[in-house]
Amino acid sequence: MPTVTVKRDLLFEALGRAYTDEEFDELCFEFGLELDEITSEKAIISKEQGDGKAEGASDTVLYKIDVPANRYDLLCLEGLVRGLQVFKERINLPRYEKIMPAKGEGQRLIVTEETAQVRPHAVAAVLRNITFTKERYNSFIDLQEKLHQNICRKRALVAIGTHDLDTVTGPFTFTAKAPSEIKFKPLNQSQEYTASQLMDLYRTDSHLRHYLHLIENKPLYPIIYDSNGVVLSMPPIINGEHTKISLNTRNVFIECTGTDITKAKIVLDILVTMFSEYCEKPFSVEAAEVIYPNGKTHIYPELAYRKEKVKPEFINKKIGISETPSNLAKLLTRMCLKSHVTGNGNNIEIEIPPTRADIIHACDIVEDAAIAYGYNNIQMTIPKTYTIANQLPLNKLTELLRLDLAAAGFTEALTFALCSQEDIADKLGMDISETKAVHIANPKTAEFQVARTSLLPGLLKTIAANRKMPLPLKLFEISDIVVKDASTDVGARNYRHLCALYYNKTPGFEIIHGLLDRVMQLLEVPPNQENGYMIKATEGSAFFPGRCAEIIAKGQSIGKLGVLHPDVITKFELTMPCSALEINIEPFV
Incomplete structure (x- = not known):
């Protein structure tokens, strides 16, 4: 939060x-x-x-x-005070107004096609005849930083630029140029730098160095300049010193550039609604025109109001109260959601202001009604139906097997559900395309690139980290693996696997085989072909040729056991022979 x-x-x-x-x-x-x-x-x-x-x-x-x-409207003193005053019914929620300047007098921001490679979207607005004090100015700067860290995702989605409009001349151009072609005096600096020099300058800056990666590897850098070639900003890194706002600034030009147009519009709406109260005409914002490369024009800020209808009984049922429609409408109005009862009292019409981008679904409206009603005021009631809680059968089976495998002399390990592509493919002698692995879209480290498709790599890495321990090492794990499955709504499916390893100077295949027999005995699966289990010779990329068996139970293949291939053992930095067993236990639930 x-x-x-x-x-x-x-x-x-x-x-x-x-x-x-x-x-x-x-x-x-x-x-x-x-x-x-x-x-x-x-x-x-x-x-x-x-x-x-x-x-x-x-x-x-x-x-x-x-x-x-998600309450971007409460990230500054102005929004916080406005919300609390409306909540305590001391003021009415203000109506935000978009003022269209006379034809030819409004500010224009022209977006060129070069920006498509870096930050294709831009929105803009003007706060006209605003009055800053030191506290208001600090709050204005602080809100921008809060938005940058929150909805803007550290400037990756949106970057905000605020400029003294009286120091520049429109129309403004948002384009992208080679770093060597960009030269300007950045904020709080006394000399001009090229974009490449700025990157070197800010590499040691405690604040700005965190944003350099967003554009430093791009062939072109985004830049905004006015009709005289004066640079306003190089988003998302730094603004120009020339357009720096101060306590004496009367007209503020705000531009938001980014990779997500929806977030950019929300950020602009929040900034102008919070600080338009200090304009000569309170809560009014001067619109700006943005012209895109395809010739289309858009007027910003949108400051869009929208209406939603919710049934009173839906709100009462979800919260567990029995309020009249008019009382519910009053509660919602206190939460900055102007509401009134429509029809015969069977609907409440709610007006969502531009400050409440967090209201997406009827449940968001219900939550606000519950907050206004007071969670402590909701009466505790005994549910009209009762149920007896019970452990999931799969989890119950897992717990029982854990106890018995531990009793058999094996030590339980818990390994990471994410691993590297190398762990589940190359090291096991497989190609990554054969594994049906679920890939992480933006992995933070090479160690966590995919969801595991086998428990074997995790246990082998655990043995590698403990190979100085006295032999033999006997480990097991019962956890989920994840594989792609197009038939499910999420495109993947979990399976509960049991995996055991025996690591010693001799392979110990008979010990792993004995453990399989013990597991089947506990599951009351007899050793026969008709309705029990059996093993038959097979080959596996991770196993030594002629030392691998497939396990058949209840008419289906549930896994493999055998002696691991020396190449697999070497790739996991081990030096002794190792036997392994891995089966799917879900058919036995």
Whole structure:
């Protein structure tokens, strides 16, 4: 959950009254927030850097408030105060207005086709005749950073640029150029740099170095400049010093560029709705025109209001209350969702404002009604139906087998469900295409590229990490493996496997075979061909030729056992012979 830090006195001034810490904590709880910490700048520095560094720091009391990750409208003081005031019914929810400038006078942002390779989308708007104070300015900058870390996914999806409109001349152009062709003075720097030099400059910057990877390997870098060639920004890295906003800025040009147009529109809506209250005409935003390479034009911000209808009985049933439609409409209105009863009272019409991008489904509306009603006010009731909880049969079988395999002298291991492609393919003498493995789209490390299709690699790696332990090493694991299956809704299926290994100076095939017989004895599966189990010779890429058997039970193949191939043992950095057994236990449930 994002944490919003606000000055207590400033917050209480905006709310129009003072609270004790306990009262404000209770108010936050009622509104679905959490007062996480009460501290000060001095206390924070003292805690992080020691008392010596905290000398001279401010003693102003700070509230750290945890906000739900999808409530982008509560990430700044302005939105927080507005939400709480509407919740306490002290003010009505403001109506946000998009002002269309006279023809030829509005700002235009021209997007060129070169941007398609890096950041193809852009939106823009103008906050006209805004008045900044030091606190408002700091809140404006802080909100941008909160959005960057949250919905913008650290600028990967959207990057925000804010500029003093009076220092530049439209129309603006959003294009992409080779790094050597880009040269400008970046924010808070005294000289001009090329884009390549900027990358080197910011490689050691504690803040900006985290964003360099987004474009540094691209042949072209995105750039925004005005009609005179003045650079506004190089998204998603840095703005230009020329258009830096200050306390004296009266007109702010906001541009959001990104790879996700939906997120970009949400970010722009949040920024302008939060700070348009400081404009000469409160809650009004000047529209800007964005012209795309195909010639189509779009007017932003959208500031779209939409209506949803929900039945009162649906809300009552989901929450477990019995409120009248008019009361439910009142509860929703307190949550910034203006509502009224329609028809014969069998529907509630809810208007979703542009600040509430988190309202996607009727269940989101029900949740807000429950928050406004108060979770502590919902009466506890005994369910009208009762059930007796029971363990899933597969899990029960797994637990019973674990106990008996441990009693047989084997040690249980729990290995990672993700592994590398090499572990389940190359090291076992297979091609990755034969494994039906589920691949991770964006693996953070080469060790976790795919979901395991066998428990064998995990146990072999466990033995490799413990090979200095006294011999023999006898390990087992009963866990799920994952394989692709086009017949399921998610395209993959889990199977519960049992895998056991015996590692010693001799292969110990008879010990693994004996363990299989013990497992079948416990499962009451007799050793015969008709209705029991049997093994027959087969070949497997991971096993020594002539030392591998397929296990047939209940008329189907459930796995293999045998002596592992020396190449497999060597690839897992082992030096002794090893026997293995791996079967699917689901047919025995």
